[in-house]
Amino acid sequence: MDVSVADAPALSGTVGTDVVVVGSGIAGLSVAYELASHGRSVVVLDRGGIGSGMTARTTAHLATALDDGYDALVRVRGHDCARHYYQSVATAIDRAEAIQRIEHIDCDFQRVDGYWVLAPETPASELDQELDCCRKLIIPIENCVEPTPFHAKGQMRSLRFPRQARVHPTKYLAGLASALERRGAKLYADTCVESIHEHHGDTVVTTASGHEVHAADVVVATNSPVNVQVAIHTKQAPYRTYALAAKIAAGALEDALYWDTLDPYHYVRLQPFSADEDIVIIGGEDHKSGEANDGAQRLDALERWARERLPDLREVTHRWSGQVLEPIDFTGFIGRSPDEEHVFIVSGDSGQGITNGLVAGLLVTDLITIGASPWEEVYAPARKIHKNIGELINENITPLKNFAEYLAASEIASVERLRPGEGRLVRSGLKKIAACRDRNGHLHLHSASCTHLGCVVHWNSLEQCWDCPCHGSQFAPDGTALNGPAVSPLGEADKPANLEAAE
Ligand SMILES: Cc1cc2nc3c(=O)[nH]c(=O)nc-3n(C[C@H](O)[C@H](O)[C@H](O)COP(=O)(O)OP(=O)(O)OC[C@H]3O[C@@H](n4cnc5c(N)ncnc54)[C@H](O)[C@@H]3O)c2cc1C
Ligand code: FES
Incomplete structure (x- = not known):
């Protein structure tokens, strides 16, 4: 889905700002909007088009109902958590209603x-x-x-x-993008963030083209956080x-x-x-x-x-x-990134990511501007997961199961047999190769090892991409990372000579 809700150039130099927001979906633009409304200078960076992520694919129910049920939430996290959760989502939907009215956003709210x-x-x-x-x-x-x-x-x-x-999600995002530009915020598309470092009170965001954005605070709203290797992805x-x-x-x-x-x-x-x-x-x-x-x-x-x-x-x-x-424990992860002072994340959207993103707009802005939020504990990214959640065990089995795949046989005898739109795993010695032929007939061979933590990726013929079952990274046929937590492309691979010979 090639979507862009607003025209924006790629970042072409090093800039400074109060806050840099990485990701321009509902979470990123909501946080950027609230901060800009508080008078902060804001830079938004996105590796694709503005608003081209999961928000362009949503069905956009804005709900105070919890998809796992309040009964489950109370049993695992208690009444206070459930009460605060409800307050947060009800307030966030009210806020979206107010924003579309104040900013005259024609978005079918x-x-x-x-x-x-x-x-x-x-x-x-x-x-x-x-x-x-x-x-x-x-x-x-x-x-x-x-x-x-x-x-x-x-x-x-x-x-x-x-x-x-x-709400119509892309119309709403387009309205937020215009409102941001009116407030002096700068939006950059086609700008992939590779690293984020805190250094003596300055936070530096470095892009794939080597440009830097220096900011007091960074908000990582990339759906799946690209700055955290493990802490969030196991939850x-x-x-x-x-x-x-x-x-x-x-x-x-x-x-x-x-x-x-x-x-x-x-x-x-x-x-x-x-x-x-x-x-x-x-x-x-x-x-x-x-x-x-x-x-x-x-x-x-x-x-x-x-x-x-x-x-x-x-x-x-x-x-x-x-x-x-x-x-795993029913609420998203919104707030200070584990072990960081000035880096904030938004993730764990579940089927309620639009409402989650609206909550992030309010919660992260409170944390940056006044240092606290009444909903901090509900969404705390560093929280420990209660041990009584059986699902945790099931979810964490995926990486173990996945690593066993390195030993499995090839799915196809020869990559030459791949038809347009088809992708298969091929074994080459101890390595697994992700082989696919795109719809134009070009053959692509890459390492099947996900560049996040090395799980074996799987072909998705509907979306024509490689999906990583472990933590959700996605890669285009040419190996480009499309969705975090991976940032780097799949590694190149040579044509597996032994399999050709076997034909
Ligand atoms: C079919 C479907 C139906 C859904 N229905 C609902 C629903 O009814 N209600 C609901 O609340 N939720 C729903 N959801 C969930 C919801 O749509 C998502 O959770 C939400 O849109 C996520 O928003 P986001 O801003 O976190 O992420 P995104 O919209 O994905 O935005 C993240 C952005 O970060 C960018 N990015 C990623 N990595 C980098 C990087 N390294 N550098 C720079 N930029 C980067 C991406 O390009 C992307 O634009 C649904 C989801 C789907 C797929
Ligand atoms: S190993 Fe974590 S997303 Fe692939």
Whole structure:
């Protein structure tokens, strides 16, 4: 997806500023906007186009409902954490509503209800527990017994979360980018940050072209932090999620957010399109990144699921996928980067990364301008994960399983057999080679070793990229790093002569 919400040059020299924000998605631009509004000089750097990351792929539900459930959050992190979490997301959505009004951003922002719909596979007690928990936390919620289109036949139970919202994400980002420029902030695209160092009160950001930005504070809003090697990446796991957009007659579906209780869950919302037609955006079919290469089939399954429930759905106009990072203990990582004084990070978005990014705008700005935030502990990046979370064990098995792959046999006998759009792993002695032929027919051979911590990457035929199952790095067919935590491209590899000979 080649997107840019605003024109911006590449950085071409060394500059100084109060704050440098790395990453121009919802998190980066929200933080940049709040800091610029506090009178700070701000430089934003992005390795691609402005707003070209996961925010351009989102379905943009703005929710106070927590996708793992408040009941789970309370059990693991306690009532205070859950209360502060709710305050943070409710305040952040209010703030987005205010910003689009103040800045006159035409971004289809709309307050809507959110329905958490009971699926037949889930016991009703799950809704009872969430209802009870939210009521104790004084979170607005209502028990509903009216069926929605997303209920199975004969079922009608759901929980309604009032005052959720939807927004057009790239229109909102474009508005933020314009507002930033009006406040004197400088935005640079095609500027990949390679390193960030604190040195005697000065923080230096160095780009791949060797330019530097000197700043008092740095905010790393690269979705997956590129400045932290391990500390955060063992506390979150990358999942690929799928979405499609299809037309429907205007008014045929209530303008609301819908999620079901399945795991992985389906998520649906409406996007107004024209006087006659709306667009329904449907998401789901998630799996751990790099552990499946059947994106087209998953999108077909998503479409079938939607058509069974909305028989009047018209043609599908778009199909795509993206990645979310699931924090093991249910809240993102926003705040001071572990062991750093003036470097801040935003990550752990899960399916709520838009709201998470809006929270970051407020939280990081408070930390930089007044040194504290009421929500600091909820999102503290350095927090320890409670040992009673069984999932932690499962998530950390991925790197172990992955390293065993170095010993596995080749997936294809000869790289010459690769068809356009196809990618396979090839063994060459003790090394694994990531071999793919792009859609133009060019053969690319790279080391299959992820440049973050060395896990074996896996081909993703839907998105035509290599996905790393360990911590979510992604690489283009030509080896370029597309998504962190890796920054460097995949290493070059020679054509495996032994395999050619075997043909
Ligand atoms: C299909 C899908 C549906 C989703 N639905 C929802 C939803 O309904 N609600 C919700 O809240 N969330 C949802 N999410 C999650 C949400 O979209 C993301 O979590 C969110 O957009 C992440 O924003 P971000 O600013 O952290 O990252 P991004 O938007 O990815 O921005 C990070 C930026 O950093 C840049 N960057 C990376 N590395 C470097 C570097 N080394 N140097 C310079 N720049 C760099 C990238 O180019 C990128 O532009 C969904 C995600 C997907 C994929
Ligand atoms: S993302 Fe960490 S090893 Fe690949």
